[in-house]
Amino acid sequence: MRVWNGGVSDLIYILLTLMCFTGLALLVGLIDRRLGSAEAAADDVPAADETAGVNVPHDNFIPGAAR
Amino acid sequence: MNAILAAVLQILGLVGALAFSVPLLGRYLAHIYTSPKHLRAEAVAYRALKVDAEADQHWRSYAMSALGFSLAGILFLFAFGRLQNLLPLDGGFDPLPSDGAWNTAVSFVTNTNWQWYSGEAATGHLIQMAGLAVQNFVSAAVGLSVAAAFARGLARTRNQGRIGNFWVDLVRTTVRVLLPVAFVVAIVLVAAGAVQNLHSVHEMTTLTGGGQALTGGPVASQEAIKELGTNGGGFYNANSAHPFENPSPFTNLLEIWAILVLPFSMAWAFGLIVKDKRQGGAVVATMGTLLIVGITLLTWAEMAGPGTAPQVAGAAMEGKETRFGEAATALFAAATTGTSTGAVNGMHESLTAPGGGVAMFGMMLGEIAPGGVGSGLYGMLMLAVVTVFLCGLMVGRTPEYLGKKISRDEMVLVAVYILTTPILVLVGAAIALTAPAGLAGLSTDGPHGLSEALYAVTSAANNNGSAFAGITSGTPFWNTLLGMLMLLGRFVPMIFVLALAGRFATANRLPANSGTLPTHRPLFIGLLTGVALVVVGLTFVPALMLGPIVESLS
Incomplete structure (x- = not known):
């Protein structure tokens, strides 16, 4: 026998959907804020420094990397 | 004809058709996603939607547009299901129950198309055409x-x-790709014998004097987009095992081609969009390798795997597509679980234990072989980032992919993307296997019962839609659990993908040098394939051990 039926259960599912999408929208905002602050920090670094050492072994330390 | 020879010829025919069509369609897709020009019909749609088609959206706006559009789709389809008895062409059916209407709405909007109901016994023609089929496209x-x-x-x-304009991408994909290709495929299906009408039930008298009800409807048009869009929701409960949906060996092969062509073509288009065809070729090759392995293992499992039936009868035919042979079911099952389709031409519950395990593993890979339309490509590219990162760790260099530096923030996004679906699957399985309402839906206990639950949550969280059909999922518990998994399994990873896209779009492109890992060579294809298998293996083998692997050994 079905437990849920009718208007109340419709409302529950609509609210569940809205809550899920609110959570997803908050996740978008959270990531954007975090990435935005990371980008701002990266912008403080002079452009030449950004690429100068890339792909040169050992100058960009990666924890756990084999050496 | 020898069954093995027939299986090999069928696979070769499919590979030939894909090899011909993928580069053509891939080039067309790349043109669509890079062209600045709009068609007149598209301009009308933008005006109607009040969209500025020239706006270049930040990833955040792009993600919010996709979420808003999908939210509207769920609410609309939910209302459609609840009110279907008040609308024309309802077929005399009652409204769907609340939990069932919600599950169906989420299922079709997330491209999963999990069906807890029998299509011909619960939904009228109007909801099929104006509700479900519309979501198949969008x-x-x-x-x-x-x-x-x-x-x-x-x-x-x-x-x-x-990273572009969501509304422009959405309209162009629908108008220029899905509608015309689906139209052509639908016409071919009708010519080959699939049903396309607005009839309701025909009462027939069989040769033995018994009665039989045959349901008509707009089947071919739904069937075309069901496969092309890697959707999978059948007009009939038997899905592509029903002769009105899939009348002949030719339509069977056509439908498998339709399942695979867009995911492979999008990977090809990727190479053209990043202006390095070799990159697209490497992704296609990786997808193809994984798919061929899946097809081979599934065909072996069904034709010569463990169990009395395959050994004695030459194939495990119970529950399979007896019109076309066991190899046709194995090929269809590998294609449908390698993509996010979920259409079936035989019952996956009737696959042998190792065959069912291969089907599950295909979904657990994140459906990247070749995956859902679009989702297969971005899933594979996320793994490509993991691969270059691991290679960077091994040689002590800063990893980069296509000239984009992979730093901590990028890897955090990729890591949470990779973790999201396994968490949903394993937590979902734990809930299903501990709650009395979850256990009540299983048709059996022991390893096969566990496989039923594991298959259902894997299918939902990966937006596949196929099932071990012994499970009774049309209950509030299963409808709600699987609906949540479908919703979160679709949109949470999508947000991480778009965030990473925004991050890449912001970054500089570093020039390649002698320390750059080439990402188009066979070595990288092998590494990428290995990473995909190891990541999934480490995550899911314990669960698979308790289900299909134990069942295979018992």
Whole structure:
């Protein structure tokens, strides 16, 4: 026998959907804020420094990397 | 003809058809996603939607547009299901129950198309055409749009996180790709014998004097987009095992081609969008390798695997597509679980234990072989980032992919993307296997019962839609649990993908040098394939051990 039926259960599912999408929208905002602050920090670094050492072994330390 | 020879010829025919069509369609897709020109019909749609088609959206706006569009789709389809008895062409059916209407709405909007109901016994023609079929088109278009945005993110430099216009991508994909290709496939299906009408039930008298009810409807038009959009929701409960949906061996092969062509073509288009065809070729090769392995293992399991039936009868035929042979079911099952389709031409519950395990593993891979329309490409590209990162760790260099530096923030996004679906699957399985309402839905206990639950949650969280059909999922518990898994399994990873696309679009492109790992060579294809298998293996083998592997050994 079905437990849920009718208007109340419709409302529950609509609210569940809205809550899920609110959570997803908050996740978008959270990531954007975090990435935005990371980008701002990266912008403080002079452009030449950004690429100068890339792909040169050992100058960009990666924890756990084999050496 | 020898069954093995027939199986090999069928696979070769499919590979030939794909090899011919994928580059053509891939080039067309790349043109669509990079062209600045709009068609007149598209301009009308933008005006109606009040969309500025020239706006280049930040990834955040792109994600919010995709979420808003999908939310509207769920609410609309939910209302459609609840009110179907008040609308024309309802077929005399009652409204769907609340939990069932919600599950169906989420299922079709997320491109999953899990069906807890029998299509011909619960839904009228209007909801099929104006509700479910519409979502078959637009949910596929959302996936392709996100993949195109990700490719654009990799192709752009210093673009402040701008990755394109969601509404333009959505409209172009629907108008220029899905509608015309689906129209052609539908016409071919009708010519080959699939049903297309607005009739209701025909009462027939059989040769033995018994009665039989045959349901007509707009089947061929739904069937075409069901496969092309990797949707999978059948007009009939038997899905593509029903002769009205899949009348002949030719339509069977056509439907398998339709399942695979867009995911492979989008990967090809990726290479063209980033202006390096070899990159697209490497992704296609990796997808193809994984798919061929899946097809081979599934065909072996069904024709010569463990069990009395395959050994004595030459194949495990119970529950399979007896008209076309066991190899046709194995090929269809590998294609449908390698993509996010979920259409079936035989019952997956009737697969042998190792065959069912291969089908599950195909979904657990994140459906990247070749995956859902769009989602397969971005899933594979996320693994490509993991691969270059691991290679960077091994040699002590800063990893980069297509000239984009992979730093901590990028890896955090990729890591949470990779973790999201396994968490949903394993937590979902734990809930299902501990709650009395979950256990009540299983048709049996022991390893096969566990496989039923594991298959259901894997299918939902990966937006596949196929099932071990012994499970009774039309209950509030299962409808709600699987609906949540479908919703979160679709949109949470999508947000991480778009965020990473924005990050790449902002970054500089570093020039390749002697320390750069080439990502188009066979070595990288092998590494990428290995990473995909190891990541999934480490995550899911314990669960698979308790289900299909124990069942195979018992």
